[in-house]
Amino acid sequence: MSQRPEPAPAPGDLRAAFRERGYVAGDALATALRLVVALGRPLLLEGPAGVGKTEAAKTLAGALGTRLIRLQCYEGLDAQAALYEWNYARQLLHLRAAEAGGRPVTDADLYGPTFLMRRPLLEAISQPTSPVLLIDEVDRADDAFEAFLLELLAEWQVTVPELGTITATSRPHVLLTSNRARELSDALRRRCLYLWMDYPTRAQELEIVRARLPGIDEALAAQVTRAVHALRELPLGKPPGVAETLDWAAALVALHRDHLDEGALNLTLGAVLKLREDQALARVTLERLVRG
Numbered sequence: 001m002s003q004r005p006e007p008a009p010a011p012g013d014l015r016a017a018f019r020e021r022g023y024v025a026g027d028a029l030a031t032a033l034r035l036v037v038a039l040g041r042p043l044l045l046e047g048p049a050g051v052g053k054t055e056a057a058k059t060l061a062g063a064l065g066t067r068l069i070r071l072q073c074y075e076g077l078d079a080q081a082a083l084y085e086w087n088y089a090r091q092l093l094h095l096r097a098a099e100a101g102g103r104p105v106t107d108a109d110l111y112g113p114t115f116l117m118r119r120p121l122l123e124a125i126s127q128p129t130s131p132v133l134l135i136d137e138v139d140r141a142d143d144a145f146e147a148f149l150l151e152l153l154a155e156w157q158v159t160v161p162e163l164g165t166i167t168a169t170s171r172p173h174v175l176l177t178s179n180r181a182r183e184l185s186d187a188l189r190r191r192c193l194y195l196w197m198d199y200p201t202r203a204q205e206l207e208i209v210r211a212r213l214p215g216i217d218e219a220l221a222a223q224v225t226r227a228v229h230a231l232r233e234l235p236l237g238k239p240p241g242v243a244e245t246l247d248w249a250a251a252l253v254a255l256h257r258d259h260l261d262e263g264a265l266n267l268t269l270g271a272v273l274k275l276r277e278d279q280a281l282a283r284v285t286l287e288r289l290v291r292g
Contacts, residue, residue, distance in 0.1 A: 008037035017063035042174035047197035050241010057134035071120035111162035125168035133172035
């Protein structure tokens with residue numbers, strides 16, 4: 001396995017690399033990501049949905065010029081589904097072809113690398129250079145899978161019964177995300193660096209809109225970010241994240257709107273609020289805002 005520490009970009013360089021890719025990273029995030037690379041420690045990113053946790057992993061892979069491998073967690077996910085499967089269809093075809101040709105077939109023939117389908121975790125530890133491994137929404141997986149992750153993050157090796165123990169050739173840069181659907185164990189937290197990501201400030205979100213939608217009318221960008229921040233003050237079922245801010249701004253640009261008025265609001269509210277109840281609750285606030 002590759003040795004640590006590795007050369008890591010300075011936070012300022014990392015911020016610049018993120019900015020080139022349309023992601024506005026603050027000092028805390030840039031520093032945390034630098035430490036992921038420099039120390040070889042996983043980073044647990046927690047915060048509301050839609051604040052850019054997943055996008056941070058994607059952008060880190062781009063900034064480091066390496067591959068992103070993503071494991072999307074869900075209830076019922078088990079270790080094998082995250083590691084590997086055997087290609088039974090190909091094994092069967094191989095078996096029939098061998099029988100038709102009168103050739104003997106052994107278990108070693110059927111359970112070798114040719115028929116192994118690597119799933120995200122095995123794929124991540126099989127790379128010749130360190131990829132970014134995103135373990136997304138780890139809070140959706142159950143306790144048993146979390147316990148398995150503890151072993152993997154400690155040893156960086158897994159056992160495939162038919163093939164033996166496989167050890168990482170290059171340790172991945174690991175980011176775990178959580179929306180706090182459930183509390184994670186203290187053991188997992190101890191193995192990780194930690195960063196809470198909240199919604200960006202209004203100024204930061206305006207910068208994000210400018211970065212992702214170059215050429216957007218300045219007044220429109222400011223109006224949208226102001227409206228989104230007003231929405232987040234309301235008791236909504238699904239408050240808008242940064243992705244919804246960008247969707248809303250992009251929708252208005254696509255409709256050739258240079259400001260947000262009641263007409264534009266009625267046409268595009270579905271880009272930012274995805275529940276009927278939220279739209280009803282927010283309409284009075286938004287109409288007051290657009291009237292100025």
